Amino acid sequence: MPADAYKVPIGPLGYSRRSIVIVNDPEWVRSIMTDAIEIFPKNDLMKGALHPLVGDSLFVSDGETWKRQRRMVEPAFSFIRITKAFAAMQNAVGDHIGMLDQRADSGEPFSLDFSMSHLTADIICRTVFSSSIASGTALDVFESFAVFERNVSNVKLSHLIFGKAWSKVPQSKIVLDACIRIREQLGKLIDDCLASQDNSNDPDGSDNLARTVMDARDGDDGRPFTRDELIDQLGVFFLAGHETTASVLTWAFFIISERPEIAERIRAEIQTEVGNQHIAFEDIRKLAYTRNVFREALRLYPPLTFIPRVAAETTTLGGHKIKKGAMVMIAPWAIHRHQLYWDHPDAFDPDRFSPQREKDLVRGAYLPFGQGPRVCAGATFAMIESTLILAELVRRFDFHAEAAEKVVPVARLTTRPREEIMVRVTAYSKP
Numbered sequence: 481m482p483a484d485a486y487k488v489p490i491g492p493l494g495y496s497r498r499s500i501v502i503v504n505d506p507e508w509v510r511s512i513m514t515d516a517i518e519i520f521p522k523n524d525l526m527k528g529a530l531h532p533l534v535g536d537s538l539f540v541s542d543g544e545t546w547k548r549q550r551r552m553v554e555p556a557f558s559f560i561r562i563t564k565a566f567a568a569m570q571n572a573v574g575d576h577i578g579m580l581d582q583r584a585d586s587g588e589p590f591s592l593d594f595s596m597s598h599l600t601a602d603i604i605c606r607t608v609f610s611s612s613i614a615s616g617t618a619l620d621v622f623e624s625f626a627v628f629e630r631n632v633s634n635v636k637l638s639h640l641i642f643g644k645a646w647s648k649v650p651q652s653k654i655v656l657d658a659c660i661r662i663r664e665q666l667g668k669l670i671d672d673c674l675a676s677q678d679n680s681n682d683p684d685g686s687d688n689l690a691r692t693v694m695d696a697r698d699g700d701d702g703r704p705f706t707r708d709e710l711i712d713q714l715g716v717f718f719l720a721g722h723e724t725t726a727s728v729l730t731w732a733f734f735i736i737s738e739r740p741e742i743a744e745r746i747r748a749e750i751q752t753e754v755g756n757q758h759i760a761f762e763d764i765r766k767l768a769y770t771r772n773v774f775r776e777a778l779r780l781y782p783p784l785t786f787i788p789r790v791a792a793e794t795t796t797l798g799g800h801k802i803k804k805g806a807m808v809m810i811a812p813w814a815i816h817r818h819q820l821y822w823d824h825p826d827a828f829d830p831d832r833f834s835p836q837r838e839k840d841l842v843r844g845a846y847l848p849f850g851q852g853p854r855v856c857a858g859a860t861f862a863m864i865e866s867t868l869i870l871a872e873l874v875r876r877f878d879f880h881a882e883a884a885e886k887v888v889p890v891a892r893l894t895t896r897p898r899e900e901i902m903v904r905v906t907a908y909s910k911p
């Protein structure tokens with residue numbers, strides 16, 4: 481990002497046939513994401529890139545289609561549903577701890593990025609489909625997603641620079657093949673869920689997020705989602721729900737590996753609030769410092785580096801003309817590190833979210849989950865799962881990153897290290 485991106489309220493981003501504008505000012509960002517969502521719908525390039533995977537589903541749809549989908553999907557993220565999903569999160573974390581115990585014994589380095597993606601994908605598989613990632617179908621989805629993630633953002637730079645707004649961006653065969661495989665496997669998981677729904681001998685198999693979405697009915701005509709629409713919507717849960725959380729947790733554990741005093745404070749908090757037991761759902765809200773470590777990691781490394789929109793018509797924003805077809809980039813990455821809105825923007829300081837200091841934060845300058853009607857549907861889910869993961873892993877292990885000085889962030893589908901971060905773990909023993 482050009483240095484100015486961290487200083488200006490609004491400005492051009494690079495030079496291209498199509499105007500690209502970065503908007504940082506929290507008031508103007510609020511207006512784009514809340515008041516003027518018809519003028520600034522979801523960005524056409526992003527829709528095009530995700531269409532082969534998730535069709536015109538919740539994350540990318542607009543207008544009436546989006547409203548219907550959001551109403552039908554929302555109950556899957558109700559507080560009560562997440563409370564029920566918590567046991568599945570604990571089981572996935574328990575299995576992951578088993579794997580890390582083996583890694584601690586062997587002393588072998590492993591990829592932190594991969595390990596976090598595996599864990600968060602397992603949580604999505606268990607909470608959405610009641611199926612652990614160890615099952616063949618879920619593992620296939622995970623592996624094909626990794627191929628999709630690695631290749632989808634390789635959109636040719638020339639297309640970005642010379643392409644017109646709303647022109648079609650060709651995707652590579654490797655991406656399209658991965659999408660076909662993912663959709664086939666998601667279809668199988670959905671069929672299994674539908675079968676267990678019909679099977680009265682399996683009362684537990686039906687208690688998952690997929691079932692809630694299958695049971696949803698359109699408020700106007702009473703129709704459920706078709707099988708294809710279910711693949712679209714549940715594909716979004718997978719897409720939006722595991723790479724995002726994995727990305728920020730990778731950064732959080734990397735930072736903790738460099739700052740042992742943060743791990744010590746997390747451990748002290750767990751000892752005071754929970755003692756030696758497993759962390760229960762009721763404990764999560766007591767782990768304020770652990771949660772603030774996660775929030776601060778989300779500030780400095782927001783998984784969605786950019787939240788892109790397109791101007792559907794020529795308009796003005798704070799006196800600046802925005803041409804029809806302009807790409808309007810809301811960049812949590814730049815807003816969260818902006819010199820006008822943050823004290824010591826580049827410092828990792830979880831206590832800025834403490835009750836004493838939170839009142840000093842600039843309103844609207846923190847938006848890792850977006851805002852307005854399109855705000856992340858899974859934000860509470862992500863906060864709870866991540867607090868649990870941080871607490872349960874940090875209380876048991878020390879993380880040691882290799883070649884930490886070479887770690888560089890890049891914007892892909894999510895904010896990722898350019899090269900995998902290799903770590904070793906050792907069992908933590910109280911001094």
Ligand code: HEM
Binds near residue numbers: 722725848853855
């Ligand atoms: C730390 C983790 C996460 C981050 C940072 C994050 C971030 C975001 C952001 C910024 C948006 C808004 C995008 C826009 O306005 O264009 C969004 C939307 C969405 N997210 Fe998340 N997300 C996270 C986790 C999750 C999880 C765990 C799920 C589901 C299991 C999820 C499901 C969704 C869905 C369905 C939408 C679309 C909402 C709509 O357009 O109505 N997200 N997310």
